Amino acid sequence: MNYSTSEENYIKSIYHLRGDHQLVTTNELAAELKTRPASVTDMLKKLKAKKLLIYERYQGFKLSPEGKKVALGIIRRHRLWEYFLSVKLQFSWDEVHEVAEELEHVTSKKLIDKLDEYLGFPQYDPHGDPIPDQQGKIHAVKQVVLSEWPLMELAEVSGVTDQRSDMLDILKHQNISIGTKLEVKKRFSFDNSVEIKTKNSPAFIISEQVAKNIWVKKPGT
C-alpha cells in the first residue's frame, strides 16, 4: 500500500504516456524516465509482482485498475501542490512542476485531504489539468489558455483567470462568457495577438494578455 519514490515515478510515467488504455513499450518508458531499458524491465517485474501492472514479457504493459488508482493518487498530490505553490506562494506557472515533483512523494493522506480543503477543493492545477478527488475520480477535462489553443479548432470558454473588472469589461464587450464557442483564426507572431471568431459575430482580435487569461476546452466535455 506504500510505494517507493522510484516505483511512484514509474507508475506516474506509465499513466502519463497512455492512461490505462493502450500498451506502453519498454523503450518508450525508458526515454520518458531518462533511464535504461534494462532498468525499466527490472521495475516492470517488481510492479507486476505487486499487481500494479499488466505485463507479459516482450508484450508491452499497462496499469492494472489498482495501478491506475495509485497513479491518480500521485497525480492528485502533484496537482494540489502545484496549485498551492502557484496561488499561495506566488510561484510562476513554469516553476511549480519541479518542486511539486518532490512534494508529491509525501504520502500522508490527511496532509493531502487537509491541503485540498484549505485550497478550497480546486478543480484545476495552474496548467489547466484537472485535479482528481479523494477517490481518484477526475470530474473535469483538461483546459488550456486561449493563447495556446491550436488554430481552426473549435473551443469552448471554460473560465477566466484574472477577474478584475477591466478584464471582464473586454469579455463583455466582445460577448464572451463561460460556454461561448469560438475558433482561433490566426495568431500574429509580432505581438501574439489572436483573431477570434464566434458564431454570431464577425471576427475580432484580442491581445495576448487577454488570451492568456481565458481558459478553453474541447466543446461539450
Added chain:
Amino acid sequence: MNYSTSEENYIKSIYHLRGDHQLVTTNELAAELKTRPASVTDMLKKLKAKKLLIYERYQGFKLSPEGKKVALGIIRRHRLWEYFLSVKLQFSWDEVHEVAEELEHVTSKKLIDKLDEYLGFPQYDPHGDPIPDQQGKIHAVKQVVLSEWPLMELAEVSGVTDQRSDMLDILKHQNISIGTKLEVKKRFSFDNSVEIKTKNSPAFIISEQVAKNIWVKKPGT
C-alpha cells in the same frame, strides 16, 4: 551541497543530541536513529569525507561549522512545515512532527523562503521551538506552555496563544503580561490546575486551559 534523506537524518540527530558543542558517541546516535552502531560508523566516514563532521575513530564526533549550517537548514524546514500544518491545515500539536519529518527533505530554497514569507516569518513552531532564519540564525530561545513548566523554577511569560478577550481578561485580572516573572508552586493532578506565584502578589490558581495558553521561557534569554 545536496544531501540524501539519510545523511540529513544523521546530521539532524547529531545536532539534536549535542548541538555542535560536546562530542556525540556512536552508540548514542545509533539509539537515537534506531539503527545499528556499525551503520553509524559507515555514515560517519561518509559525513567526515564531506567535511560535515569532526571525527577521529574511537574518539566521538561533532558537527563541523558547515555541518551545523546544514543541520540548521533542515531544522528550519522542519519547523516551518510544522507551523504551516498547525496554523494553516489545522493539524493538532502532536500530529505535525511526523508529517514534517517527510516534508523537511524537500530542499528547494525558494520553496522554504516563500513559505516563510507566506506564514509571516513565524518565530516559533507549535512546540515552542524557535525557527532559524534564512541564514540559519536562531533569534529566540525555546519557549514552553506554562502547563509544562517544571515546579519551582523561575519563568518569564513570553507570549499568549489564545488572544480572545475572555482569555486576556484573566491575565489582566491576575496582572500577568509579557515579561512577568513567575514560578509554578504546585500542580494539582485532579484537574491539572497550577498554583502560580509572582513577585508582588500572593499565590493564586489558574486552570489547565489557561496554563496551556501561556508561553514561558527562562528569564532574561
Added chain:
DNA sequence: AAAAATATTTAGGTAAATCTAAAAAAAATA
C-alpha cells in the same frame, strides 16, 4: 596494571535501483 566489560570499528553480506554488455525475441525488410 591486568582482567573484564563496554564501545567502536572492520569485514563481509543483503536489498533496492541503477548500469553495461550480451543474449534472445519480435518486427521490419529484402
Added chain:
DNA sequence: TATTTTTTTTAGATTTACCTAAATATTTTT
C-alpha cells in the same frame, strides 16, 4: 521466408544504506 534491425530481457556489476558477527580500542573494575 530468410536476413537484418530493433526491441526487450538476462546476466552480472555498482552504489547506498543497511545488517550481523568478529576483531579491536577504550574504559572500568578488581
